[in-house]
Amino acid sequence: MTHDLTYPAVDNEALDELTAMLPGQVLVPGDPGWEEHSRGWILSVDQRPRAVLTVGETEDVVAAARWAARHGVAISAQPVGHGATTALDDTVLLRTRALREITIDTEQRIARVGAGVKWGELLAVTSELGLTGLVGSSPDPSVVGFCLGGGLSWFGRAYGLAAHSVVAVELVDAAGELRRVTASSDPELFWALCGGGGDFGIVTAMELRLHPAPHVFGGRLLWPIEMARPVLKAFRAVSATAPDALTLWAQLFRFPALDEIPEPLRGGAFVSIDVSYLGSAEEALALLEPCLELPARWLNTLGTVPLAELGSIAAEPVDPMPVSETSGLLRDFDDVAIDRLLAVVGAGSTAPLAVVQVRHLGGALARASAAEGPAGAVLEPYQFFCLGVPVAPEVEAAIQECFAEVRTALGGHTTGRTMFTFLGADDDPGRAFSPGALARLREVKRRTDPDGVFRSNRPVLSRG
Ligand SMILES: Cc1cc2nc3c(=O)[nH]c(=O)nc-3n(C[C@H](O)[C@H](O)[C@H](O)COP(=O)(O)OP(=O)(O)OC[C@H]3O[C@@H](n4cnc5c(N)ncnc54)[C@H](O)[C@@H]3O)c2cc1C
Structure with missing residues (x-):
């Protein structure tokens, strides 16, 4: 690994100066509330910032950046912490939630x-x-x-x-x-x-x-995991000819046998197709016919989805939790890919993964140009994403083993690329960009921030 930037430790005098500038807004290790305020949303990432600054207004950010430049300290914004990584260790974290315009x-x-x-x-x-x-x-x-x-x-x-x-x-x-x-x-x-x-x-x-988005129709269709093969094939068939207004994600779920999980989901394994359609119910239902005619369905939540309730389609948890993830972009999702994936995580397996998701991409994502941003066009038609909940070290070891098996199973179908926002906590950002785009990002970083005042959760320059 090359070392492009060095970050000195933050000395106590510098922190005292920051605290004096912004009284009541800076927390350091040992302060009441430190545990809660210094962690990210992903509880399994043991991030260790040097201090946490609760920003009250834009001027606080200006003061923090000038302080950081003066003392050679890296600062980083972490509004929510969905992207927590250990790259943020030793930085001063700026909580920007008060900037609510x-x-x-x-x-x-x-x-x-x-x-x-x-x-x-x-x-x-x-x-x-x-x-x-x-x-x-x-x-x-x-x-x-x-x-x-x-x-x-x-x-x-x-x-x-x-x-x-x-x-x-x-x-x-x-x-x-x-x-x-x-x-x-x-x-x-x-x-x-x-x-x-x-x-x-x-x-x-x-x-x-x-x-x-005058009308959004969507929701979830859910079957027992034994239906995974025909459901994934129907997902592929519908997505292959879907108009850009229709987006489908297929998911395999395994719910733990915990009291807080409602019956009949508790301890069960399922396959779903999650749907969002920018248009009428009639059009969506016609497009979804191959999925709707599959037998043994347990649940159908399809209906009008108010935009403010869009999160109800995937119904993901919002409270902080331990998470491990892996993902990649797929050049296809043919029968071989489906069979190989199900051999690892399908019915009959004991895969320790809470979620295995395949998202349909394409449409405007594929028509983008490199001029619009470093991701450029996303030409791969599908993305896979696996999530485990590492509640104990032995569970984490089993999750990582299963991730490796999924990656091997899908190896012939992946392109090596993954989306930046789906990088795992330890993934190299180079996985998200072409070599040319990464070089260009590094050039911008060197020009605009030569002393490393800012540190992303996924720095484009490696640390020294
Ligand atoms: C439950 C869940 C669902 C998700 N679903 C999707 C999805 O559907 N699609 C998708 O693309 N991603 C998804 N993600 C990933 C998520 O979008 C990324 O992790 C995103 O970066 C989270 O932003 P945040 O502000 O909430 O997290 P944070 O961890 O607070 O911020 C992430 C990083 O963004 C940068 N940053 C944030 N604010 C600022 C700022 N003001 N100035 C400078 N830098 C800043 C920092 O580098 C920071 O470390 C999901 C994540 C979770 C946990």
Whole structure:
């Protein structure tokens, strides 16, 4: 590994200065509430920041960046912590949740969103207008953290990556100046901000294009896992000819036998098709016929989905939890891939994975250009994603073993690439970008932040 930047430890005098500048806003190890405030959403990542700063207003970010530059300390924004990694160790974490501005220009269909706004909060406002942002499966991630990483949305097939709908980024740069960056004010920096992560400044607000979503039809179809083969084949058949307005994800679930899991899911294993359609119920039901005619279905939640309740389709947990994940992009999902995947995680296996997901991509994601952001076009038609819940070290070992088996099983079908926001905690960001895009991101980092004032959870330059 090459070492491009070095980060000195934060000395106590420097921290005292920060605390004096922003009294009551800085926590250090040993302070009451440290445990809760210093951890990310992913509890299995033992992140060890040097201090946590609760930002109250934009001026606090300016003060923190100037302090960091003066003392040679790295700072990092972590609004929610869905992307927690140990790359953030020894940084000062900025909690930006107080930056909650939401301003909508309905004529231009542009939302200005503060760096603390979660997707659910933005959609609660835009749904009234029949407009949507490019939200993912959960309402919980911050809009800014999601867009900085690219952001794979339910509506990506219709409208592309979330990052490609960003029109301006307000950030505090390495000199501690508040700037509004656009494609014309600083084309290279703007390009890097459209999917290259949090390495280029502390973003205080973003302006995003909104998209029409007058009616969303969607929900979940669920069968026992014994139906996985015909369900996955129907998923593939429908997705192969789906219009861009229709997005399907197939999932295999294994629920633990815990009291908090309702019957009949408790201790059970299932296969689902999750659906989002930008259009009418009649059109969606016609498109979904091969899925709807499969026997032995346990559940059908299809119906009109208010935008503000989009998270109900995938119904992912919002409380912090331990998570291990692996993912990759698939060049196909043919019968061989289905058989090989099910041999590892299908009925009859004892796979210790809570979720194995295959998302259909394509559409506008594939039509993107390299000029829109470092992810460029996503040409692979499917993505696989596996999630385990490592409640104990021996469980984590079994999860990692199973991840390796899934990767081997799908090896002939993967391209080696994965999406930036789906990188595992220890994955190299080079897996998300072409060599050319990664080199360009590194060049932008060296130009805009030569002393390493900012550190992303997935730094584009390796640490020394
Ligand atoms: C339950 C769940 C569902 C998910 N679903 C999807 C999905 O459907 N599609 C998808 O693409 N991803 C998905 N993700 C991944 C998630 O979108 C990314 O981890 C995203 O980065 C989370 O942003 P956050 O702000 O919530 O997390 P954080 O961990 O708080 O932030 C992530 C990183 O973003 C950068 N960052 C955040 N805010 C700022 C800022 N103001 N200035 C500078 N840098 C900043 C930092 O580098 C930070 O480490 C999901 C994650 C979870 C846990």
